Amino acid sequence: MTFVAILSASRTSGDSPAGLRATLHFAGQTLVEYQARQAARAGADHIFILVNVITPAISQAVDRLSADGIAVVLVRDMIAMVRDMPRDADSLLVADGAIISQSHFDAIAGTEGDALLVTDDSRASAPFERIDAGQRWAGLVRISPDLLFGTLDMIGDWDLALTLVRGAVQKGARRITVPQDDLLEGRVTLIEGQQQADLVAQSVLSMASRSGRMRGGIEHYLFGPVARFLGPVLMRSQVPALQVRIASMMIGAIALVPIELDWPVIGFCLLLFALLLSEVSDRLDELALRSPPLGWIAFITPFFALLGLVMASGSITASYLALMLAILLVADRWQRTGGARAWMIFTPGSALLLLFAAQLAGGVSWMLDLAMICAIGSAGAIILTRRG
CATH class of the missing domain: 3.90.550.10 (Spore Coat Polysaccharide Biosynthesis Protein SpsA; Chain A)
Known part of the structure; x- marks a missing residue:
């Protein structure tokens, strides 16, 4: 009723x-x-x-x-x-x-x-x-x-x-x-009064920080815990979620500059930080009982991450990988991953972390192939674990 x-x-x-x-x-x-x-x-x-x-x-x-x-x-x-x-x-x-x-x-x-x-x-x-x-x-x-x-x-x-x-x-x-x-x-x-409101908010946000929607890959295992820690701190400091999201977009765009200048390690670090800020922004929305955005604004920072991945590698495999990651990103964002566990979902952040390690170790080519296999396996896991 x-x-x-x-x-x-x-x-x-x-x-x-x-x-x-x-x-x-x-x-x-x-x-x-x-x-x-x-x-x-x-x-x-x-x-x-x-x-x-x-x-x-x-x-x-x-x-x-x-x-x-x-x-x-x-x-x-x-x-x-x-x-x-x-x-x-x-x-x-x-x-x-x-x-x-x-x-x-x-x-x-x-x-x-x-x-x-x-x-x-x-x-x-x-x-x-x-x-x-x-x-x-x-x-x-x-x-x-x-x-x-x-x-x-x-x-x-x-x-x-x-x-x-x-x-x-x-x-x-x-x-x-x-x-x-x-x-x-x-x-x-x-x-x-306001002092009492601040104390109660601290208690409520502390309890709320223990929960949250499930994401996949590094967003779940690394960015998620950091966002749950930073979210209540920023909320008590009255930092708006929109400002954090805009900052993530700006850092994502800036990260493309060192990648273009052939400094991919610096660029990947900035892109990973931008994705973290995007996750923190989602957490601030959840703490304020707002639904995180599901439209185009939610995909701007990940778009820069995928673009940086293609620019750094400059191969057709990287382009195909970016397309696969874009599909997985939309499925993860819209919670259409079926019964797939968090570790089964390969995300842009996960791919960037692998390529960042490959840049340090000097094995970018074979890491791209490995990332492509992970993306294909992730798509298969989502399809096969869907409930009828």
């Missing part, structure tokens, strides 16, 4: 009465933008953000979300909400300033009907709203259209989120209890 998400962006932060919790910096973006990406990843069709005042930070966040294909609507009053909310879809309500791990978003999204994310009453859960003698609301609730519109029809001055939560409690909504470890380790928390 489809659902929409309702986010709040109205409470002030503890740092300044003029600032909002929703616009605090978190994981390379505003906090409300991070919440919206979590909801979209869980399956929300539309994102509704409740605001009192549309600030420049909120507008920029909406622009970035819209550019990534996430449908966002700003709502300033209940009349607009009644008009715009779908009548046949559940709503996923997220508390203002709440950071909740993606697993809990997915758990609530996977239920049907009213469901509450709750935590047992303790010192760690004190910032959350109490719902009865033993439990508190943990910042996430799924509500049916009947409960939502029944609440919107009420008259009076009330807090929409808390009123909906109380309505869900009275209806006996299913409760999903958060382990206390999630509270203590920052996987479920309420953020009030």
Whole structure:
């Protein structure tokens, strides 16, 4: 069943009465933008953000979300909400300033009907709203259209989120209890100021750095671990993924100069560094809950790597190898490698590393033949391990 998400962006932060919790910096973006990406990843069709005042930070966040294909609507009053909310879809309500791990978003999204994310009453859960003698609301609730519109029809001055939560409690909504470890380790928390947001982001990014999509070849075994280490560091330093990607393109282009001047070792070193930066950029996108690019921009740096390989070798075998690597690159990038393991996928980075070693050892010709055999074997492995 489809659902929409309702986010709040109205409470002030503890740092300044003029600032909002929703616009605090978190994981390379505003906090409300991070919440919206979590909801979209869980399956929300539309994102509704409740605001009192549309600030420049909120507008920029909406622009970035819209550019990534996430449908966002700003709502300033209940009349607009009644008009715009779908009548046949559940709503996923997220508390203002709440950071909740993606697993809990997915758990609530996977239920049907009213469901509450709750935590047992303790010192760690004190910032959350109490719902009865033993439990508190943990910042996430799924509500049916009947409960939502029944609440919107009420008259009076009330807090929409808390009123909906109380309505869900009275209806006996299913409760999903958060382990206390999630509270203590920052996987479920309420953020009030930037310092707290930085601490929670550090914890979240540290956990996220252990996971990631599988790549093949050297990108998996060498670049991947380095990117997982550097990603959280650069994210905390607020380095945008796009700037890292542009840097990788520039270094890839510059690397062609020493190769043309017959200094292939220097050129290959620069190309390997450019591919590493491209992998770091992908990791920054993943940490910010953005999908790494799959279009032409993702292939610019690898294109320079393949061009450098052909320029350095200057043989027809190198041209054929580059074409084979381009096909394998697209399959790897679009995750169409079937059941092939990471070591079975021969990538441009893997070929460059072999040729770099060959340049040092003086055996480029036979290494080109070996690389071509590896590329053919990799293509065969992808074809033969595809599931019907």
